[in-house]
Amino acid sequence: MPELPEVETTLRGIAPHVVGQQISQCVVRETRLRYPVPPLLPTLIVGGEIAAIWRRGKYLLFAIGGGHLLVHLGMSGSLRIVAKGTPPGRHDHVDLELESNLCLRYTDPRRFGVISWVEGDPLRHSLLCSLGPEPLTENFSGEYLYQLSRKRKVPVKSFVMNANVVVGVGNIYANEALFLAGIHPLRQAGSLSQKAYGRLADTITVVLAAAIEQGGTTLRDFVGGDGKPGYFSQSLNVYGRGGQPCVRCGRPLQKDRLGQRTTVYCGYCQR
DNA sequence: ACGAAGCCCTGCAAGC
DNA sequence: TGCTTGCAGGGCTTCG
Numbered sequence: 001m002p003e004l005p006e007v008e009t010t011l012r013g014i015a016p017h018v019v020g021q022q023i024s025q026c027v028v029r030e031t032r033l034r035y036p037v038p039p040l041l042p043t044l045i046v047g048g049e050i051a052a053i054w055r056r057g058k059y060l061l062f063a064i065g066g067g068h069l070l071v072h073l074g075m076s077g078s079l080r081i082v083a084k085g086t087p088p089g090r091h092d093h094v095d096l097e098l099e100s101n102l103c104l105r106y107t108d109p110r111r112f113g114v115i116s117w118v119e120g121d122p123l124r125h126s127l128l129c130s131l132g133p134e135p136l137t138e139n140f141s142g143e144y145l146y147q148l149s150r151k152r153k154v155p156v157k158s159f160v161m162n163a164n165v166v167v168g169v170g171n172i173y174a175n176e177a178l179f180l181a182g183i184h185p186l187r188q189a190g191s192l193s194q195k196a197y198g199r200l201a202d203t204i205t206v207v208l209a210a211a212i213e214q215g216g217t218t219l220r221d222f223v224g225g226d227g228k229p230g231y232f233s234q235s236l237n238v239y240g241r242g243g244q245p246c247v248r249c250g251r252p253l254q255k256d257r258l259g260q261r262t263t264v265y266c267g268y269c270q271r
Numbered sequence: 272a273c274g275a276a277g278c279c280c281t282g283c284a285a286g287c
Numbered sequence: 288t289g290c291t292t293g294c295a296g297g298g299c300t301t302c303g
Contacts, residue, residue: 002297003297032280034279034280034297034298034299058297058298072297072298073297074279074280074296074297074298075280075281075295075296075297076280076281076282076296091281108280109280109281109282110279110280110281110282110295110296111279111280111281112279112280112281112296112297112298113297127298127299151273152273152274153273153274154273154274154275158274158275161297162298163297163298170296170297171295171296171297259275259276260276260277260295260296261295261296261297262294262295262296
């Protein structure tokens with residue numbers, strides 16, 4: 001379940017091994033991801049150099065020639081550096097072999113991820129053009145959330161998980177940030193005060209930054225290693241703790257379904 | 272324009 | 288033990 005911290009950690013982990021490298025071969029074993037992997041992908045990128053990697057929301061962008069390789073890890077995807085010639089497993093769908101002895105391998109058991117190609121300015125791509133601000137930049141603030149939420153009736157949790165509002169706030173961190181801000185997840189987005197959104201913007205920022213920090217230590221080695229996500233080892237206050245005592249007041253945490261997502265909160269501490 | 276629901280997919284855990 | 292069932296969920300698409 002890669003959330004933004006894990007995507008950022010992946011970026012930092014693989015960048016030293018792939019930036020500046022020429023792609024010597026591209027092997028696509030499975031094209032059925034969220035969208036079909038472009039049949040011409042190998043033709044488009046083999047021989048090209050990965051000039052840079054960057055991130056927009058949970059999308060990774062590899063600058064190659066006049067376009068970008070667009071990668072999303074979905075629910076279960078990962079990118080790992082393996083030695084060239086490492087036998088592929090059942091869910092190792094795409095390999096980018098580099099001029100070094102290394103190979104960038106995309107693995108995704110549930111196939112919710114994306115591997116696509118964008119010609120020209122990637123930010124104009126339909127998947128990226130309407131994304132909200134990055135939560136760890138100054139474009140994101142309580143004032144921004146407050147203004148955008150006026151007259152919105154969706155639950156505030158759904159509001160902050162909407163990538164068109166702000167990118168990178170997945171289910172785990174939405175639950176955690178709302179708990180830390182003392183805000184009930186089912187509150188209508190438009191009913192929250194500017195002060196409440198100030199707290200929420202702060203807790204979103206803090207939780208994501210802390211997770212990136214932790215992911216950075218847990219996932220430092222992207223060559224070899226097991227690739228286990230780091231955020232599970234961080235202390236989660238509510239996620240996965242339905243029915244257990246609230247760390248603040250001791251009352252049992254409530255667990256609801258909101259949309260299709262599990263929502264855990266303290267009905268006493270979160271108003 | 273907004274909001275709710277559906278869908279994609281496999282691994283894992285729980286229940287019978 | 289081996290089957291079936293339900294759940295996990297990001298994010299796009301469809302429908303009201």
